[in-house]
Amino acid sequence: MLQIFLLQVILLLSLTFGMEPITFAGEPQEQLRQTTDKVLAILSDPALKSHNKLKERRELILKVVDERFDWEEMARRSLARHWAQRSPEEKQEFTILFKELLERVYMDKVEGYSWNKIAYEGEHIDGDYAAVKVKVFTARDQTIQVEYRTRKKGHQWVVYDFIIEGVGLVNNYRTQFNEIILKSSYQELVKRLKTKSTQN
Amino acid sequence: MRIPMIGCLLCGLLMTMLPNHALSEPKASIESALDLLMYDQPSDPPLLLAQSYRPSLKEEEPEFEEQPDTMPDPFEPVNRFFFNFNDKLYFWAYKPVASGYKIAVPEDIRHGVKNFFSNLTAPVRLVNCLLQANFKGAGNETIRLLLNSTLGMAGFLDPAQKELGIEKREEDFGQTLGVWGMGPLFYVEWPFLGASSLRDAVGFAGDILLDPKTYLIKSIPVGLAVRTYDQVNDTSFRIGEYEDFKRNAIDPYIAKREAYHQYRQHKIKKR
Numbered sequence: 001m002l003q004i005f006l007l008q009v010i011l012l013l014s015l016t017f018g019m020e021p022i023t024f025a026g027e028p029q030e031q032l033r034q035t036t037d038k039v040l041a042i043l044s045d046p047a048l049k050s051h052n053k054l055k056e057r058r059e060l061i062l063k064v065v066d067e068r069f070d071w072e073e074m075a076r077r078s079l080a081r082h083w084a085q086r087s088p089e090e091k092q093e094f095t096i097l098f099k100e101l102l103e104r105v106y107m108d109k110v111e112g113y114s115w116n117k118i119a120y121e122g123e124h125i126d127g128d129y130a131a132v133k134v135k136v137f138t139a140r141d142q143t144i145q146v147e148y149r150t151r152k153k154g155h156q157w158v159v160y161d162f163i164i165e166g167v168g169l170v171n172n173y174r175t176q177f178n179e180i181i182l183k184s185s186y187q188e189l190v191k192r193l194k195t196k197s198t199q200n
Numbered sequence: 201m202r203i204p205m206i207g208c209l210l211c212g213l214l215m216t217m218l219p220n221h222a223l224s225e226p227k228a229s230i231e232s233a234l235d236l237l238m239y240d241q242p243s244d245p246p247l248l249l250a251q252s253y254r255p256s257l258k259e260e261e262p263e264f265e266e267q268p269d270t271m272p273d274p275f276e277p278v279n280r281f282f283f284n285f286n287d288k289l290y291f292w293a294y295k296p297v298a299s300g301y302k303i304a305v306p307e308d309i310r311h312g313v314k315n316f317f318s319n320l321t322a323p324v325r326l327v328n329c330l331l332q333a334n335f336k337g338a339g340n341e342t343i344r345l346l347l348n349s350t351l352g353m354a355g356f357l358d359p360a361q362k363e364l365g366i367e368k369r370e371e372d373f374g375q376t377l378g379v380w381g382m383g384p385l386f387y388v389e390w391p392f393l394g395a396s397s398l399r400d401a402v403g404f405a406g407d408i409l410l411d412p413k414t415y416l417i418k419s420i421p422v423g424l425a426v427r428t429y430d431q432v433n434d435t436s437f438r439i440g441e442y443e444d445f446k447r448n449a450i451d452p453y454i455a456k457r458e459a460y461h462q463y464r465q466h467k468i469k470k471r
Contacts (some may be wrong), residue, residue, distance in 0.1 A: 053313065101450075104447075165463060166465065167466070172457075176454045
């Protein structure tokens with residue numbers, strides 16, 4: 001009985017004091033806010049609204065997003081245990097293919113639902129990792145819960161996964177990739193990724 | 201490996217032993233009691249937010265995951281067959297019908313229809329909130345049902361949300377079973393109904409028993425027609441979503457199954 005009580009005390013103490021206070025609260029959220037603010041500004045820019053400016057607008061958005069998203073980390077996570085078995089060249093090729101795929105997904109989400117406004121609903125920092133919760137208000141009067149998973153890289157908090165209404169994007173791809181590799185091969189997966197990239 | 205697990209358990213126990221601040225505070229006036237029933241707290245104190253996360257984000261490093269959390273799928277070939285069936289059903293039936301309907305019927309009316317059907321199933325959500333011991337949610341649903349059925353013109357309007365900001369609680373019996381500790385068991389892709397699990401299929405049957413439509417409409421063909429119309433009306437708001445989803449998936453079947461799995465787990469946890 002006493003042992004259990006002591007264990008509880010230790011656990012509680014370790015919960016309260018165990019976290020390293022290296023990061024200022026609000027830093028991951030603030031950095032993410034800067035990026036999304038830029039994206040929203042581009043989206044609402046009337047000069048870029050016309051149809052023939054679509055390509056230009058896309059490039060501008062992706063340039064902003066590029067600085068915040070850690071594509072290589074996403075690619076690594078999407079392959080999980082299969083990543084280590086790949087050669088450096090294969091890793092590079094895969095990262096580019098996966099980046100192309102995710103850029104399209106991101107553009108679909110941002111353009112398709114015409115993001116209007118974003119409310120920040122708190123962050124949770126755990127050492128070099130942080131989760132930032134936001135609520136997206138779309139032009140169609142919907143709200144979407146998005147959670148950004150970030151990690152610290154130098155002075156920057158970079159995104160390695162985003163979770164939309166509970167569905168983790170990289171996580172979802174990981175299951176798809178794992179089953180494709182196990183059922184056929186890594187080469188088959190790359191082939192399918194390449195076909196996707198030419199289709200879109 | 202064992203210590204952190206015990207730790208989580210103990211912490212969980214401790215958390216449940218700590219009194220819920222909202223319940224423990226004595227509320228003097230009826231007004232504040234109503235307040236408690238009606239409103240969500242959009243910004244809970246940070247401590248509560250932290251509790252809703254798993255203890256460590258670092259543990260989600262892919263290297264540490266030996267067995268990724270995926271939905272068991274022993275009947276994959278059958279499920280894939282019905283996945284293709286539902287896919288065709290969407291492109292050949294639902295989508296063209298819903299697109300035509302969308303052009304013919306103004307958005308306001310379609311919204312009204314959506315609200316009306318949603319108001320009808322309020323008892324389902326109310327009972328499931330109660331079964332999950334979510335009394336605030338049950339209070340919200342009760343007020344929504346009373347207000348929207350009267351001031352909201354039999355549910356066509358949603359003054360509870362528009363004027364008072366009382367959000368709908370999307371609770372169903374599948375989630376209730378999940379809250380009670382039941383896993384999804386395995387994935388099921390139903391023809392016409394789409395993604396589900398064995399647990400959620402049982403839940404779906406339970407929800408039909410709680411649905412007033414089941415008792416109001418005696419004839420089975422009429423009942424099916426009404427449910428199909430509800431579905432078409434709903435689809436008219438979401439044309440393009442499935443297309444996006446399919447375009448971005450490498451294996452759409454697995455993507456759908458896992459998205460369903462994660463989405464349901466998220467809803468069960470969210471309560």
